[in-house]
Amino acid sequence: MPRLGKYLTPVDEKTIGKRVKDLRKARGLTQVELARQVGIPQTLLSEYERGTVRLHAAMVTSLAKVLHASTDVLLGVKPLKENGTFQDRRLFRRLQRIEGLPKRARQTLLRTIDLFLEGAEKR
Numbered sequence: 804m805p806r807l808g809k810y811l812t813p814v815d816e817k818t819i820g821k822r823v824k825d826l827r828k829a830r831g832l833t834q835v836e837l838a839r840q841v842g843i844p845q846t847l848l849s850e851y852e853r854g855t856v857r858l859h860a861a862m863v864t865s866l867a868k869v870l871h872a873s874t875d876v877l878l879g880v881k882p883l884k885e886n887g888t889f890q891d892r893r894l895f896r897r898l899q900r901i902e903g904l905p906k907r908a909r910q911t912l913l914r915t916i917d918l919f920l921e922g923a924e925k926r
Contacts, residue, residue, distance in 0.1 A: 817854030822877055824852040826870045831895035840869045 827837050838848040841862070850856040851866075858866070867874045875881040901909055 815854065816851075816857050819858060819878060820852045820854035822879055823848075823858075823866060823870075826866075826872055826877065827852075830870055832870075837866075837869060841865045 827834070832840075834848050834852070835845045838845040841848070842865070843862075847856065851858055851862070863874050863877060867877045870877070873881065901912060904912065
């Protein structure tokens with residue numbers, strides 16, 4: 804594999820497809836959910852993840868945006884960071900919904916959560 808700086812650069816579709824799959828799972832998304840957000844059929848996303856179809860530049864950009872990752876991370880130029888991932892999909896989805904709230908509603912909800920956590924920690 805060729806080197807780019809200090810990182811190995813994957814050149815095959817299977818390696819990139821595995822990256823897409825790993826990022827999707829780390830973000831708590833199913834193939835159906837990610838495909839819907841990107842605007843492609845789930846079957847095509849499955850082919851990308853298996854490495855049987857080559858990702859074009861516009862799709863790399865779309866996937867990176869939806870997965871909240873850089874294209875460098877998606878393509879393997881930069882390493883994938885493991886922190887910030889959720890095992891509980893429901894929790895992750897709720898946090899995404901909270902991020903979408905208007906600022907005032909989000910602040911009110913976060914204050915409520917903080918008060919609840921303080922009370923729960925005292926028990």
